[in-house]
Amino acid sequence: MTSEELGSLKVGDRIISNTHCRAIYEVVGFVEGYQTRWKIRPIDEEEVYLLGARELRQYYEVERMNVRPAAGEDVIEKPGILERAKELVHGDRRAAYGSVKEDMTRIAKLWSAILGQPILPEEVVLCMIAVKISRLCHKIQEDSMVDIAGYAEVLSMLVREKG
Numbered sequence: 001m002t003s004e005e006l007g008s009l010k011v012g013d014r015i016i017s018n019t020h021c022r023a024i025y026e027v028v029g030f031v032e033g034y035q036t037r038w039k040i041r042p043i044d045e046e047e048v049y050l051l052g053a054r055e056l057r058q059y060y061e062v063e064r065m066n067v068r069p070a071a072g073e074d075v076i077e078k079p080g081i082l083e084r085a086k087e088l089v090h091g092d093r094r095a096a097y098g099s100v101k102e103d104m105t106r107i108a109k110l111w112s113a114i115l116g117q118p119i120l121p122e123e124v125v126l127c128m129i130a131v132k133i134s135r136l137c138h139k140i141q142e143d144s145m146v147d148i149a150g151y152a153e154v155l156s157m158l159v160r161e162k163g
Contacts, residue, residue, distance in 0.1 A: 015040065024142070081142065085149035089157075093150070100157045125155040 009015075013027045029039035089100070097103040104121035111119040129151045132144045 081145050081149050085146050085153060088146070089150045089153045100154050101161060104154065104158060122155060122158055125151050125158065129155075 009027050011027055011029060015025050015027065017025065025040040025042055027039070028041050094100070101121065104124050107124045108119045108121045111124065129148055132148045132151070135141070135144045136148075
């Protein structure tokens with residue numbers, strides 16, 4: 001987030017975490033003082049977080065799709081779950097964790113050592129999908145749906161690579 005974007009934040013604006021599966025937060029208030037702090041909360045939750053400028057700049061970006069178009073402008077649609085999942089798998093996550101095959105193989109080796117039985121990279125992906133489904137059973141959250149779509153893409157990539 002740029003300093004200009006930070007200075008223009010107002011109550012009701014939405015921001016997206018660059019971490020935590022790109023969760024969406026709403027700005028719900030400010031605390032003025034020596035340094036302004038912003039009160040944000042995850043969409044559909046009550047817990048409020050208090051963040052300073054440094055954290056906002058480093059870990060969040062303004063949700064640009066929340067902007068209302070001026071008269072005569074086209075409406076910009078917020079990217080859907082599948083588009084966001086694809087962006088994560090082929091962008092942010094790849095940069096952070098390496099290739100899908102490397103990452104899932106590394107996790108499979110660790111799980112194999114812990115569990116004392118062989119685990120395949122594809123099984124890692126299926127188990128991660130199961131974790132996300134379990135979380136959705138507790139509470140429907142868009143970031144878990146994005147993760148499931150992302151893991152489906154990862155599984156597809158692994159299967160295609162095996163031939």
